[in-house]
Amino acid sequence: MLEIKGLTAKVEEKEILHGIDLTVNAGEVHAIMGPNGSGKSTLARVLAGHPGYEVTGGTITYDGQDLLELAADERARKGVFMAFQYPVEIPGVNNAYFLKAALNATRKEQGLEELDAIDFMTLVKGEAKRLQMDDSMLQRSVNEGFSGGEKKRNEIFHMAVLQPRLAVLDETDSGLDIDALRVVSEGVNALRSPERAFVVVTHYQRLLEYIVPDHVHVLSEGRIVRSGGRELALELEDKGYGWIESAGAGARR
Amino acid sequence: MSATQTIDWIRDGQRGLGTRAPAWLADHRARALEAFETIGFPTTRNESYRFTSVAPIAGTAFDLASPEAEGAAAIAAANEIKDSAATAVVVNGCFDETLSAYGSLPLGVVVDGLANAFDTDGSNARDIASQLDTDGLPFAMLNAAFLEDGIHIVVPEGAVLTSPLQVVVVTLPEDKAVMAHPRIVIEAGGQSQATVVLSFVGGGGQPYLTNVVTQVRLGHGAVLELVTDQRETEQAFHTHHLHAYCEAGAILHSRAVSLGGRLVRNDLAAVLDGEGAHASIDGVYLADGDELVDNHTSIDHAVAHCTSHELYKGILAGKGRAVFNGRILVRPDAQKTDAKQTNRALLLSNDATINSNPQLEIFADDVKCTHGAAVGQLDDEALFYLQARGLSPAQARDMLLHAFANEVLGEISVPELRIALEHRLFSRINRYLAE
Ligand SMILES: Nc1ncnc2c1ncn2[C@@H]1O[C@H](COP(=O)(O)OP(=O)(O)O)[C@@H](O)[C@H]1O
Ligand SMILES: [Mg+2]
Numbered sequence: 290m291l292e293i294k295g296l297t298a299k300v301e302e303k304e305i306l307h308g309i310d311l312t313v314n315a316g317e318v319h320a321i322m323g324p325n326g327s328g329k330s331t332l333a334r335v336l337a338g339h340p341g342y343e344v345t346g347g348t349i350t351y352d353g354q355d356l357l358e359l360a361a362d363e364r365a366r367k368g369v370f371m372a373f374q375y376p377v378e379i380p381g382v383n384n385a386y387f388l389k390a391a392l393n394a395t396r397k398e399q400g401l402e403e404l405d406a407i408d409f410m411t412l413v414k415g416e417a418k419r420l421q422m423d424d425s426m427l428q429r430s431v432n433e434g435f436s437g438g439e440k441k442r443n444e445i446f447h448m449a450v451l452q453p454r455l456a457v458l459d460e461t462d463s464g465l466d467i468d469a470l471r472v473v474s475e476g477v478n479a480l481r482s483p484e485r486a487f488v489v490v491t492h493y494q495r496l497l498e499y500i501v502p503d504h505v506h507v508l509s510e511g512r513i514v515r516s517g518g519r520e521l522a523l524e525l526e527d528k529g530y531g532w533i534e535s536a537g538a539g540a541r542r
Numbered sequence: 543m544s545a546t547q548t549i550d551w552i553r554d555g556q557r558g559l560g561t562r563a564p565a566w567l568a569d570h571r572a573r574a575l576e577a578f579e580t581i582g583f584p585t586t587r588n589e590s591y592r593f594t595s596v597a598p599i600a601g602t603a604f605d606l607a608s609p610e611a612e613g614a615a616a617i618a619a620a621n622e623i624k625d626s627a628a629t630a631v632v633v634n635g636c637f638d639e640t641l642s643a644y645g646s647l648p649l650g651v652v653v654d655g656l657a658n659a660f661d662t663d664g665s666n667a668r669d670i671a672s673q674l675d676t677d678g679l680p681f682a683m684l685n686a687a688f689l690e691d692g693i694h695i696v697v698p699e700g701a702v703l704t705s706p707l708q709v710v711v712v713t714l715p716e717d718k719a720v721m722a723h724p725r726i727v728i729e730a731g732g733q734s735q736a737t738v739v740l741s742f743v744g745g746g747g748q749p750y751l752t753n754v755v756t757q758v759r760l761g762h763g764a765v766l767e768l769v770t771d772q773r774e775t776e777q778a779f780h781t782h783h784l785h786a787y788c789e790a791g792a793i794l795h796s797r798a799v800s801l802g803g804r805l806v807r808n809d810l811a812a813v814l815d816g817e818g819a820h821a822s823i824d825g826v827y828l829a830d831g832d833e834l835v836d837n838h839t840s841i842d843h844a845v846a847h848c849t850s851h852e853l854y855k856g857i858l859a860g861k862g863r864a865v866f867n868g869r870i871l872v873r874p875d876a877q878k879t880d881a882k883q884t885n886r887a888l889l890l891s892n893d894a895t896i897n898s899n900p901q902l903e904i905f906a907d908d909v910k911c912t913h914g915a916a917v918g919q920l921d922d923e924a925l926f927y928l929q930a931r932g933l934s935p936a937q938a939r940d941m942l943l944h945a946f947a948n949e950v951l952g953e954i955s956v957p958e959l960r961i962a963l964e965h966r967l968f969s970r971i972n973r974y975l976a977e
Contacts, residue, residue: 337930341922365932377927381945390941391931398932430945431927447931 290315290486291336291356291455295347298335304345305331307511313455316483320497320522321490323508324530329490330374332508333459336488337371338364351455365391366398368454372444372461374490379431384443385413387431388450395451416449420476437464445476452480457488462496474499494522549582551603552684555721558606559690567660567689570672574686577676584680593865593897594807594836599779604721604751606688607634611714613745615641618710621743621773623958627705628653633712635722636691645705650698653707656725659694667694670727670757674785679809681781685755688723695738699731699761706737706769706956713778715748723753728768732761732789737955741771744778749804751779758785760792762816769954770798770808773966776831778803783811788848790816797954800827800835801966811840814848825854826950828967829862829894836865843876843909850880855950856887857943858894859971868913869901876906883913888920888946890971936972943971 291313298306305328313319323329335342336349338361349356356364379387393403404412417424422442432440441461448456458477462470477487477500489500497505497519505521506513509530515521556575563571583600584591614633618641622629630653631641637655644653652659659667671689676682693709713722728738744750752774760766774780780803786794800806806829812821827835841850856864866885887896900913920942928938947967954960 339926339930360929360935361926362929362932362934362938365930371930373927373930377921377923379921379924379927379942379945381948382928382941387928387931387933387941390933390937391928394932394934394937451931 290352292350293347296335296344296349297346298331298342298344300331300342305511306335308347309511309513311506311513313486313488315486317504318481318487318489318500318502320502320505321488321508322492322494322505322522322525325492327508328511329508330459331511333371333374333457333488333490336457337361337369362394366395370448370451370453370456372441372448372456372458374459374463376432376440376444378433378435380433382431384429384431385410385427388413388447391447392450413450416446419479420446420449421472422446438466438469441465442469442473445473449476449480454484455486455488456480457490459490460492461489462491462493470496471499494526497522549579549600551605552578552687555604555606556687559688564660566668566672571687571689574676574683574689578680578683578687581680590678590838590867593863594805594834596805596807598805599751602719602749602751604719607713607715607720607722607750609634609636609638611712611716614638614712614714617712617714617743617745621710621741623706623708623739623956625705625958626708626739627703629708629710630654630693630695631710631712632691632693632724634714634720635688635724637693648701648703650696651701651703652694652696654694656692656694656727657690659727665694666729667727670729670759671725674755674757679783681753681807682755682783682809685723685725685753685783689725690723692725692727695726695728697730697734697736697764699734701731701734701736703736706739708739708741710741710743711752711754713744713750713752715746715750717748719749721751721753726754726756728756728758728766730758730760730764730766730792733763734761735765737767737769739769739771739956739959741773742780742782743773744775746775747777749777749779751781754782756782756784758787758794760786760788760794762789763791764789765793767795767797767955769956769959770796771959771963772798772800772802772806774803774806776802776804776833780806782807783809786812786821788812788814788816788819788821791818792816793819794821795953796821796823797950798825798837799951799963800825800837801963801970803835804833806833806835807838808836809838811842812850813842813844814850815844817845817847819848821850823850823852824950824953826947826967827854827856827864828858828970829856829864830859830970832861834863834865838865838867838869840869840871841881843870843872843879843881845873845875846877846879848876848879850882852883853950854885855946856885856896857890857947857967857971858887858896859890861891861893863894864896866896866898866915867901868899869903870911870913872904872906872909872911874905877908879906879909879911881909881911885915886946887917888943889917890919940968943968
């Protein structure tokens, strides 16, 4: 579904990603771990098509098409979703109203009929309930005044409504207490399916106890320095990231 | 332009006014004309017109508009609020009774032509109109020099109107540039509650000048929502002095929306002259192409324990220019004043400009006064967030603009008008962005 080859990218004239290779098949969950500043969010934002990040080399293929050719909104309508590490507060834009516009834009692209207000509200209320989200969050401005945890929950709520094919979750676990983490993880697990893939970016392996990955990759200084199965996450938990940093590029496999 | 130069078209225009004016009115006009001729049209050397050149107005020889204008009825009809309690129409400066309509107005509510009101026994219209203070307001002087007609509204003490009263001011040039100088007098009696919508519209391909003065009196505890719905044509010059006087406990909600005109100058003055009076003075304005919108507001905290809250929001595209000057005067006795002023502007192009200037004059010590101005572009991260969920760039932009304007538009209590204003705002923005 997703094939990243030799990806290099820079932001503000500084190269952050120095050659990423990653293949994600439908049905899989890949975890990307790594110390702060290693480039995890940069990778997520490049996948989502943030205009501030310039791809300087390599390719990204998504469902056989060149992802880099597509603008952020086109990617989204083709099923690429990124849950933001820091969701943006947008005063004056109603959360439900926005989500309805987003969902209908996607449905239109897929040749589906747009949902009317009643069907939409039925859908979102159901998803909100599953995520144990207060209904009032639907009628508030997008992320405005939300607590850290509410913002993350809202991201997963958007994902649940939009039903993407490829979801990139950028540190969705940070800022969540253990109960919230469980609820959010259940939300993600409910979406797991043979047609769908996840790239879960996290700093801690705790999340991976709830969202069990098929593959774990360690990112360090803009490179994937190790890949493995679930056990790699546990190893990191034990040893921390220190050994990777000291091993540097030499640890690359 | 020299200060004493006689401006021929103004003299000519004045001669066009009826000669049957009563002595007080003739005297009022003559004194105003004299005052205007002493100072002439302001130049950019005048502090209050530093960023706003009115040379295009001074340089256009306007004829006094004729009250019979074919096509005015259609324009008025197109801009009427369907479920208003009354609609009073002014065509080219004069009240047009045949185009005006009244539903079932509560007892004592007056909606009438101003000239009629001048002739009505017991009406305050003449006293209020003749007491207009035009000091420092050249266009208000001109309005006084041409005082003839307009609208008089009285909401009597204790009356609560649940539907809005609307004044539709149509200026419609035929084959030549014209000017109109309507006067609107609004009296909101003690404890009354009402919404008054002032709609300014026009038509025709020629330039015109709508030079309005609105005088508002709010009695004890009156609540008045005053919506200024300004949708003039691209050729229009629009100058408006709005003076609102608030007694104790009165609440004024001014919502001024400026969505048209080649040059728009609003001088809004609110005087809080009784304890507990409150004014919220809000505005939304759009300037694109070569347009200029200048909002000068002045809130006079004359006594203690009054509050004012001001929020102006501008959207500027193309070579659009805006001026915002927000004066807050807190007089020595006005302790415990709470005044907040904010002007925010979005620049959608590199050529758009705004000059924003707070002018705080505070002579009391126990007060809370804050002001802030923010000028910027649409938030890139917000745009990205919306697009990353599937909205097209245009959809994302409109959603943010909508949110920006809605902080003021959303407060307008007449849904039909709110929708019409949003529609106008977005069709204008989109027209510009499509170019
Ligand atoms: N917008 C930006 N401007 C400048 N530097 C950036 C920007 N975004 C990321 N960086 C830099 O790129 C590096 C990687 O950041 P990031 O991808 O956010 O790491 P992670 O998510 O792994 O913590 C850091 O050194 C960070 O300072
Ligand atoms: Mg990060």
